[in-house]
Amino acid sequence: MFNEPLELDMDEPQNIAILGLGLMGASLSLGLKRRGYAGRIYGYARREETRTAALEGGIADQVFSDPSEAVREADIIVICVPIWTIATLAEQIVPALKPGAIVTDVGSTKSELLKTMEPLFENSDAHFVGSHPIAGSEKTGIEAGDPDLYQGRLTVVCPSDGAPMISSLWKSVGSEVVEMSPEQHDAMLASTSHLPHMVAAALVRSVADGDPAKKADFCGTGFKDTTRVASGSADMWVDIIDTNRAALEAELDRFHEELQGLIQILREGNGNDIRNWLEAAATDRNQVLKLNQFLKK
Amino acid sequence: MFNEPLELDMDEPQNIAILGLGLMGASLSLGLKRRGYAGRIYGYARREETRTAALEGGIADQVFSDPSEAVREADIIVICVPIWTIATLAEQIVPALKPGAIVTDVGSTKSELLKTMEPLFENSDAHFVGSHPIAGSEKTGIEAGDPDLYQGRLTVVCPSDGAPMISSLWKSVGSEVVEMSPEQHDAMLASTSHLPHMVAAALVRSVADGDPAKKADFCGTGFKDTTRVASGSADMWVDIIDTNRAALEAELDRFHEELQGLIQILREGNGNDIRNWLEAAATDRNQVLKLNQFLKK
Secondary structure, eight states, rough: OSOOOOOSSSSOOOOOOEESSSEEEHHHHHHHHTTTTOSOEEEEESHHHHHHHHHHSSOSSEEEEEHHHHHHHHHHEEEEEEHHHHHHHHHHHHOOOOOOEEEEEOOSSOOOHHHHHHHHTTTTSEEEEOEEEEEOSOOOOOGOOOOOTTTTEEEEOOOTTTTTHHHHOOOTTOEEEEOOOOOHHHHHHHIIIIIHHHHHHHHHHHHHHTTTTGGGOOOHHHHHTTTTTGOHHHHHHHHHHTTOOOHHHHHHHHHHHHHHHHHHHHHOHHHHHHHHHHHHHHHHHHHHHHHHHHSOO | OSSOOOOOSSSSOEEEEEEEESSSHHHHHHHHHHHOOOOOOOEEOOSSHHHHHHHTTOOOOOESSHHHHHHHHHEEEOOSHHHHHHHHHHHGGGGGTTTTOEEOOOOOOHHHHHHHHHHHTSSSSEEEEEEEEOOOOSSSSSSOTTTTTTOEEEEEEEETHHHHHHHHHHTTTEEEEEEOOHHHHHHHHHHIIIIIHHHHHHHHHHHHHHOOTTGGGGOOOHHHHHHHGSSSSHHHHHHHHHOOOOHHHHHHHHHHHHHOOOOOOOOOOOOHHHHHHHHHHHHHHHHHHHHSSSSOO
């Protein structure tokens, strides 16, 4: 795996700046380095202890407290922070970018972000390419960095100038890449990722009911797994939900129909109705997992 | 762990019949044997291949295709089948029970079952004690049997004649025991276990939307974990839902309030409202897991 040829330029390797050294950023750097990437990796982190940890952990060759300093020598810039902070950082770095530099991100929604980016990059010689690696963990922070986080996973890249280079970047850490418009992406992920997150959080709120001690001992592995993602980074998820509201409301409506169907069965249905309802779910889940090419690892 | 004293009688060990040799039944037998239990274990299974596997895997010392034959020499009988089948089996075995025999079960709801059991045991010298070990897996069948399934988990035992012996049985396979009325149990588990199951199934149905191929590749680990329990045994879950309808409808209503609160925020709230909503969920989940004494293993 580590010997597979990188598709980035090996003779004259690009220098990469990673802005934000949490789970996603640290994992990207570790993934590149573990696979022998020879370009320099510049890191930006807001907190000094993160910058120190990045140097000590070999996650960045050089660290900066100023994002525009971090990008000055970089050919590729990957912004790994919550969505609205991507916009803030982009505004700061655009004037410092090398001509031809390509900026990308790892945000879980794309439409609103790309709308925000357009005017910023319009009069610049640099390009912005939206990407979203569908990989993650409820763990956060630089210490959660995992060189194989992207291995075997799917990354969505939005078509635009510079997209082939960014596709090549994600492939070099083991990801497969699909091109998709921002709108298509956001509608798809609203269902497959954002809805499960909201449902998990609503489930915790409902079970805990303002007093988590009351029922804690009776929560089993079912509760634990069903709600795992609800412990994920609020910083990241606030912006995801904030920038995908219409699609999320549509998904919540669709989900509510399913619950209403079940309530109807509880009121008037028999055992067979319950069985059919449950079996369709089990069959569909098994099909999803069987057909999914990126959850095998 | 395996050297801890069994609390069942070791000098004149009771003989135990386990009716139903799926995940729960096989795990109970394996747990007893792994911990040195010296009594005989009789097994009943409907299917011949399960009976053969039970003998070959050392899960039962003797197997029977007739439940009333299996219980004839048993002091303790544990019925490990879906809830309505518990009632059917109990009806068959009551005439064959030894005087003083104690029958228990592993069903996830207790009120309706105990109402059904009362007339069956009323004129018998045997006792029925409701139990529910809060342990499980989405895996099913005898091959999923795990000697440590009950280790460190909580088992609810409903107060009645024979309850101390049944408590001792569960303790002997590593479980802790709490006594609880059937009604209290069913209301509690409706929230902590049955609601997560229904929500997970509804989530699969909503995301798959009748065509699991459409979005499969975009389902990540979040979807996978949030819906894990939806692949669980439909046979078991049909009866759970069927016998806890009123409590489940109340829980679904409560859950729906949480979703409505979120929809309200999506329509009118700002980033801070989203953050507060998410952070309450994360905090409550972390509290539940911290306070829970039985999810540590």
